[in-house]
Amino acid sequence: MTDREIDEALKRVSQTPHAVEPEFLGRIAGSIKASLQPVRRLPPTWTFACGLALTCTAVAVAGAARAGFYGIEKMSLLQRALIFPVIGILFWVAATEFVNTMIPGSRSRLSPGALLGIGSVVLVGVSGLLFRDYRTDRFFSVGMVCLLTGLLHAIPAGLLSWLVLRRGFAVNPTSAGLVAGTVAGLAGVGLLELHCPNFRPFMYWYGTPPWNL
Amino acid sequence: MARYQEGDFAAATALVEGISPQLHRFFVAQLASRSDADDLLQETWLRIHRVRHTYRSGEPVLPWFYAIARHVRVDHYRKAMRTRAHEQRLAEISTAAATVSGEARPADDLRDLLAPLPESQREVIEMLKVAGMSLEEVARATSTSVGSVKQKVHRAYRKLRETMSAMGNRKGQSGGQA
Numbered sequence: 078m079t080d081r082e083i084d085e086a087l088k089r090v091s092q093t094p095h096a097v098e099p100e101f102l103g104r105i106a107g108s109i110k111a112s113l114q115p116v117r118r119l120p121p122t123w124t125f126a127c128g129l130a131l132t133c134t135a136v137a138v139a140g141a142a143r144a145g146f147y148g149i150e151k152m153s154l155l156q157r158a159l160i161f162p163v164i165g166i167l168f169w170v171a172a173t174e175f176v177n178t179m180i181p182g183s184r185s186r187l188s189p190g191a192l193l194g195i196g197s198v199v200l201v202g203v204s205g206l207l208f209r210d211y212r213t214d215r216f217f218s219v220g221m222v223c224l225l226t227g228l229l230h231a232i233p234a235g236l237l238s239w240l241v242l243r244r245g246f247a248v249n250p251t252s253a254g255l256v257a258g259t260v261a262g263l264a265g266v267g268l269l270e271l272h273c274p275n276f277r278p279f280m281y282w283y284g285t286p287p288w289n290l
Numbered sequence: 291m292a293r294y295q296e297g298d299f300a301a302a303t304a305l306v307e308g309i310s311p312q313l314h315r316f317f318v319a320q321l322a323s324r325s326d327a328d329d330l331l332q333e334t335w336l337r338i339h340r341v342r343h344t345y346r347s348g349e350p351v352l353p354w355f356y357a358i359a360r361h362v363r364v365d366h367y368r369k370a371m372r373t374r375a376h377e378q379r380l381a382e383i384s385t386a387a388a389t390v391s392g393e394a395r396p397a398d399d400l401r402d403l404l405a406p407l408p409e410s411q412r413e414v415i416e417m418l419k420v421a422g423m424s425l426e427e428v429a430r431a432t433s434t435s436v437g438s439v440k441q442k443v444h445r446a447y448r449k450l451r452e453t454m455s456a457m458g459n460r461k462g463q464s465g466g467q468a
Binding site for chain 2: 079080082083084086087088089090091093094095096097099101102105106108109110112113114115116117118119121178179180181182183184185186188
């Protein structure tokens with residue numbers, strides 16, 4: 078049996094007409110008639126991604142303004158110039174994927190799990206290169222403060238993101254939840270970069286997006 | 291599709307009549323019975339109707355329909371798994387009743403052909419080879435990459451080759467014995 082023979086068998090099957098009873102189709106058409114009203118189409122992906130970026134940036138900056146910009150004040154120019162664009166790029170990729178998960182049949186470049194993993198590894202890797210304080214003393218006591226602060230801001234960011242995208246989530250709520258967690262987590266990380274003066278790379282474990290799912 | 295989004299009933303009816311046979315065949319190919327396929331088709335149209343605003347003009351329409359149909363089927367499968375234990379007895383009775391009343395139909399050729407394949411490969415082969423979608427469209431409908439679709443097709447063909455060769459050998463052996 079060759080591939081060509083399989084192709085021919087499938088072709089034969091595909092050419093066989095597959096009929097559905099017209100009365101049944103009539104009933105389906107009738108069932109949607111009652112609620113058939115014009116609908117407002119979704120805007121382009123970039124509009125949603127910008128909406129998410131604005132929302133999450135607003136949450137992070139508002140949180141840091143309330144708690145103090147100690148983190149960014151302590152950073153060198155090089156650290157500022159590298160860490161924020163990295164978070165920005167990760168955020169943009171996550172936001173675009175987030176929008177794609179809500180539209181059936183969209184092109185998906187990364188699976189939600191891969192996005193989450195890559196985001197976390199990139200964050201820990203970049204912070205490991207930029208911040209060379211590898212001490213691990215008071216890992217839990219200090220880390221829990223970072224985790225709570227990040228979460229307190231990731232939750233409103235996640236809720237506001239849901240508000241931005243509330244007309245979607247047509248097909249896969251689990252994937253959408255995973256990507257939403259990543260987006261919200263990155264908002265929390267952004268806040269911690271602005272606010273927290275603790276630059277130990279191991280502490281980034283507490284700021285990685287999986288905690289915010 | 292754009293006219294359907296604008297509330298045109300004639301366009302909606304044309305879509306229902308045009309797309310439904312394809313979607314119905316998709317469900318049948320996934321080993322659903324004809325009555326299950328009817329239910330799934332109806333459920334798919336209700337969901338399509340609810341989320342019709344998510345279709346963007348200019349985007350390929352078939353991946354959009356199939357992505358929704360695929361998720362309806364997955365939801366149905368999950369629900370069926372949950373209730374299987376409770377309904378097993380009932381299903382036996384209804385199958386027997388259907389056979390007696392003559393409602394049971396012989397399995398479709400397509401269903402027989404794709405039966406040896408796992409679900410993920412079966413749906414990809416159905417979309418690609420029967421519905422005539424492109425690799426890119428199948429990737430969109432299944433929320434995967436084109437590479438992953440190609441891999442599934444490759445594995446499906448290998449499995450089909452093995453199965454059909456085995457069937458051919460068996461036929462040959464039984465023919466020789468006769």
